[in-house]
Amino acid sequence: MGNCFKRSTTDDISLLRGTDSVRETSSDPVGPPSYQEALSVQSTPPLYHPSPSVTRSVTQLTEEEQIKIAKRIGLIQHLPTGKYDGCKKIRECVICMGEFMVGDALRYLPCMHTYHVTCIDDWLMRSLTCPSCMEPVDAALLTSYETN
Amino acid sequence: MSEPQSALLLRKQLAELNKNPVEGFSAGLIDDNDIYRWEVLIIGPPDTLYEGGFFKCHLYFPKEYPLRPPKMKFVTEIWHPNIDKNGDVCISILHEPGDDKFGYEKASERWLPVHTVETILISVISMLADPNDESPANVDAAKEWREAYTEFKRKVARCVRKSQEQEEC
Ligand SMILES: [Zn+2]
């Protein structure tokens, strides 16, 4: 549990991926991102990016920034997740350039692009756009709310 | 042996570039023990003023790569509107995306975590062929490029010559 980098084989790719990803902190990779937990627990203050180039710990955030980040976490949590089942249509996460392994926790964006949860969530916390097609993620989500 | 993802990703790219070199540049590390600092040799693109030149550049990757872009600097002297006089390259894909609320239409031109050494270098090589004078990093070069093209050409030719001499020794 909690490790999406399964080392069932010892080929080049799993060797390159090495042991655990440093960002592998969530106890449930398919569930909501660990950020919210961290935001409420505050045991080891995590870093946030109210803007992509700004890095702050939770205690340094203004109220406005906290609201913005909370909203963003909420949006990210609404994006569907799943486990890679070996489907041949999607093979690689373009952020870490790693092939998907069966059981990897994936996140599906509204534009249909798919990434590792750990890889894309870190990016979405900085910028709510799909790195492959630049489609703004929140706009797509908001339209789907409105139509529902 | 727990290496950050950024180091693994860069190592993977280096291995790939060594195995399948890309036309127009060659890539390696400044220091074999530091995967975050690259040295790249750009071959002046054919049919441009920079043709025949060999331009050495350094790329400095942050630990947060690919979430944040590297910085790029020409070590070899070069005269170009989008490269400042210290050699620092100023192109939009090396800039972090701005605030989400306002940056949609420009997001495609900004940094994205799918950029690699190869895609960065392809952008830089196309910038050499096709300067963007809207936001020049070297105002004098941009002005010459627009208003005194002969003088601009002369300065570029001098850099190309110098770069060839440096490569020989
Ligand atoms: Zn990934």
Ligand SMILES: [Zn+2]
């Ligand atoms: Zn997409």
